[in-house]
Amino acid sequence: MLDLYREMRILRRIDDEATALQRQGELGLWPPVRGQEAAQLASARALTPGDFVFTSYREHGLALHRGVRGADLVKVWRGVAGTGWNPHEIRLATQQVIIGAHTLHAVGWALGETIERGEQHPDAAVAYLGDGAMSEGDVAEAMVFAASFRLPVIFFCQNNQWAISEPVTLQAPGELADRGLGFGIPSVRVDGNDALAVYAVTREALERAHTGGGPTLIEAVTYRMGPHTTADDPTRYRTAEEVAAWAERDPIDRLAALLRSEGVLDDEAEREVAAAADAAAAELRAGCVALADPEPLAVFDHVYAEPNRTIERERAEYQRYLAGFADANGFVEVDR
């Protein structure tokens, strides 16, 4: 539990550092995870290394827990790489910005594994999605396939109350977990700011997935304490009272209170955790500012595995555009 607490504090510290880096012009964008540390890290801890994780853009906790460090956590947000890690090495897919699409990737992966390795294969696909994603057609399709084929999939929904400026109450008159039941998927609603409860329900869902019991939907009720991204101003659509009420349920404070009452966390341990968090933030910053800009035309690499005419045309267009700028001597390349 102390280790989990330590990781939650490190995540919050690097989240703040990345937000600062964006404000200083070092990152193009950053989606803060503040408030969702228990939902992400307690569930991540319940997974086994063979489970394949598919996330959207806010799940920095999953990356941290799977071993992504320093600049690799922010490469994508600086716009210098398509991914910060090798998905196959750490069994964590590249972040998916298309809302809900990765639930189909997770189900496709689980179906493929089941066909190739048989129904009792021990690895699960775990898809992290938001409350807003629950309104997407892709997610409905993913749930139908997962339920029909009894696939080892966990749909881990972080209900953080907001989909940018749309409150969950607009998208769901009832509880999101109830939707899973309609697909025939065992579903559970858990306090997503209670690290131990999150850990317990994720373990249970994994047990089901690993033993041929099929999918589970977990709705972890939590709160996005920060803006949607660094490009968003949440004061335009939510009240200070709401934010203050959720601050009282801060998942890190709650775990700290428990650990202190159990005599596990003392001032010395707290200092060690703070130092580790500062070191992780310093490593992130140093790695980030040292990242070299890629060659601009590299953006067209790896879009398709094989040559593609549309991409080739776009690459040529962009090359002409870039050539239209004067070089260091003031010369412009003329394309005849």
Ligand SMILES: Cc1ncc(C[n+]2csc(CCOP(=O)(O)OP(=O)(O)O)c2C)c(N)n1
């Ligand atoms: C298919 C699709 N539609 C719309 C968007 C624009 N968009 C980006 S984030 C977002 C809100 C998602 O909210 P939620 O699923 O609750 O995740 P959260 O941001 O709260 O983690 C939307 C609509 C998108 N990226 N993809």
Ligand SMILES: [Mg+2]
């Ligand atoms: Mg949300």
